[in-house]
Amino acid sequence: MTQIEAKASVMEIDLYVGGKSSLEGVSNVTKLSSNENPFGPSPDAQEAVKRCVHELHRYPSSDHSALRNALAEIHGLKADNIICGAGSDEVITFLCQAYGGEGTEVLYTEHGFAMYRICALAAGSTPVVVKERDRVVDVDAILAGCTDKTKLVFIANPANPTGTMIGMAEIERLAAGIPDQALLVLDGAYAEYVEGYDGGAKLVEMRNNVVMTRTFSKIYGLGGLRIGWGYAPRAVIDVLNRVRGPFNVSNTALAAAEAAVRDTAYTEKCRADNARLRAWLSEALAEHGVPSDTSTANFVLARFADAEEAKACDAYLQKQGLLVRQVAGYGLPNCLRITVGDEPGCRQVAHAVGQFKAGAR
Numbered sequence: 001m002t003q004i005e006a007k008a009s010v011m012e013i014d015l016y017v018g019g020k021s022s023l024e025g026v027s028n029v030t031k032l033s034s035n036e037n038p039f040g041p042s043p044d045a046q047e048a049v050k051r052c053v054h055e056l057h058r059y060p061s062s063d064h065s066a067l068r069n070a071l072a073e074i075h076g077l078k079a080d081n082i083i084c085g086a087g088s089d090e091v092i093t094f095l096c097q098a099y100g101g102e103g104t105e106v107l108y109t110e111h112g113f114a115m116y117r118i119c120a121l122a123a124g125s126t127p128v129v130v131k132e133r134d135r136v137v138d139v140d141a142i143l144a145g146c147t148d149k150t151k152l153v154f155i156a157n158p159a160n161p162t163g164t165m166i167g168m169a170e171i172e173r174l175a176a177g178i179p180d181q182a183l184l185v186l187d188g189a190y191a192e193y194v195e196g197y198d199g200g201a202k203l204v205e206m207r208n209n210v211v212m213t214r215t216f217s218k219i220y221g222l223g224g225l226r227i228g229w230g231y232a233p234r235a236v237i238d239v240l241n242r243v244r245g246p247f248n249v250s251n252t253a254l255a256a257a258e259a260a261v262r263d264t265a266y267t268e269k270c271r272a273d274n275a276r277l278r279a280w281l282s283e284a285l286a287e288h289g290v291p292s293d294t295s296t297a298n299f300v301l302a303r304f305a306d307a308e309e310a311k312a313c314d315a316y317l318q319k320q321g322l323l324v325r326q327v328a329g330y331g332l333p334n335c336l337r338i339t340v341g342d343e344p345g346c347r348q349v350a351h352a353v354g355q356f357k358a359g360a361r
């Protein structure tokens with residue numbers, strides 16, 4: 001038996017459990033478990049991927065300048081303040097690697113995204129979890145939870161899996177109130193779903209202690225390619241680039257992401273379709289006696305009477321070929337997170353929940 005031992009904090013990590021993607025014996029599943037774009041990526045991004053077939057033997061760009069320039073142009077940002085990662089997960093990893101470590105604390109909220117804890121422990125930091133208020137990030141609780149060891153404070157806005165968000169004034173209060181040695185990380189994985197919201201980009205520019213992370217896995221429909229990015233003060237970008245591998249993002253992912261971000265009409269269509277279908281889905285669920293908080297993202301957190309009912313409903317949905325997400329691991333055992341699908345997907349899941357509530361098993 002090997003005598004080699006991993007660091008103690010690594011052994012505290014519970015493996016990330018992703019949304020189910022298949023069901024044994026069922027060929028035609030509707031996947032509403034991972035907050036993917038049901039319409040897939042922009043046709044321009046698909047074409048860009050096809051063109052990459054001829055370049056697969058080439059190493060990708062290591063400075064990602066074409067994608068950073070496109071992001072800067074489209075979002076009105078500074079290209080030098082952008083870093084790209086293999087999904088925003090990798091940017092979160094860079095932050096924990098660079099600023100975390102033994103003797104430091106990484107703070108997030110009770111229903112916060114699972115990767116904050118995983119990356120904090122992997123880096124050797126102590127995870128600190130603070131309460132939310134009725135499934136909404138509570139700025140006062142975060143400020144009260146900060147200590148002189150706090151290095152990173154993570155909030156997703158909109159948040160996963162609750163779908164709720166807090167306003168810019170609250171975020172500004174948070175950024176102003178955290179200790180001097182800490183960074184506030186605004187995870188904007190779902191920011192594009194909120195009309196007129198910049199994910200906190202302007203706040204990043206106004207302060208020296210705020211970082212924004214974004215992804216191409218959600219509205220841009222490129223989860224399979226693993227590409228995301230971060231926006232931060234130059235001093236932070238310089239730090240993160242030290243821990244980033246030179247070829248961390250593939251040429252295919254870079255090309256697809258650039259085409260996707262430039263196709264603003266497609267993104268806008270996806271945003272509008274999601275808003276319409278999300279309103280329909282949450283109303284249909286409510287009519288069946290299943291309430292949810294007003295969601296600002298591409299999923300709805302459906303609340304059942306208790307954990308037993310949520311589990312039974314999930315089992316019934318699976319029998320109908322519908323995959324949604326149990327979120328007991330997020331401290332929400334009585335809930336199921338349902339991604340907003342296309343129209344047939346939304347109708348199917350609402351209908352099946354209705355049948356379940358009417359007694360079907």
Ligand SMILES: Cc1ncc(COP(=O)(O)O)c(C=O)c1O
Pocket residue numbers: 035086087088089090113156159160187189214215216217223226227228
């Ligand atoms: C809040 C939040 N942040 C980050 C991510 C990571 O996204 P990716 O690594 O695919 O960019 C997700 C994915 O589900 C998420 O929900």
